[in-house]
Amino acid sequence: MKKTLTITSYEKMLERLYSSIEVNPEKFKGFEAPIAEVQNVKNRTIITNFREIAQKLNRSPEELASFFFKDLSINGMIDENTKQLILFGKFSFERVNMTLKFYIKKYVICPICSSVDTIVVKEGKNLFLRCLACGATSSIID
Numbered sequence: 001m002k003k004t005l006t007i008t009s010y011e012k013m014l015e016r017l018y019s020s021i022e023v024n025p026e027k028f029k030g031f032e033a034p035i036a037e038v039q040n041v042k043n044r045t046i047i048t049n050f051r052e053i054a055q056k057l058n059r060s061p062e063e064l065a066s067f068f069f070k071d072l073s074i075n076g077m078i079d080e081n082t083k084q085l086i087l088f089g090k091f092s093f094e095r096v097n098m099t100l101k102f103y104i105k106k107y108v109i110c111p112i113c114s115s116v117d118t119i120v121v122k123e124g125k126n127l128f129l130r131c132l133a134c135g136a137t138s139s140i141i142d
């Protein structure tokens with residue numbers, strides 16, 4: 001392995017270092033939890049990388065959006081063109097990422113084996129997290 005460090009990789013390293021100071025990106029079995037990029041515009045909060053987050057978590061944007069609305073007790077919408085999430089309220093970067101982290105722990109990570117290879121299934125009124133890696137089914141308590 002070469003020991004020289006290019007500027008780009010050094011910058012990337014710094015970037016990672018800073019983002020880990022800010023919110024501690026959590027890792028689950030090699031999966032790095034996504035971090036929401038947040039923009040405050042007047043009294044609204046925009047998650048600019050919302051589409052990527054939903055894709056990375058393998059959840060529908062609508063499902064993820066409704067969790068944000070519920071957790072933050074506000075309304076909002078997904079911008080049709082940009083697919084960004086617009087929250088009708090002012091929230092800090094930390095607050096938004098706290099909600100995202102909460103969602104990932106509750107609706108994505110298998111509590112048995114920590115895999116992210118999971119799906120949410122609805123049976124009657126109850127929600128379950130089914131793990132495709134270990135086969136466990138865990139109930140999600142709302």
Ligand SMILES: [Zn+2]
Binds near residue numbers: 110112114131136
């Ligand atoms: Zn599992």
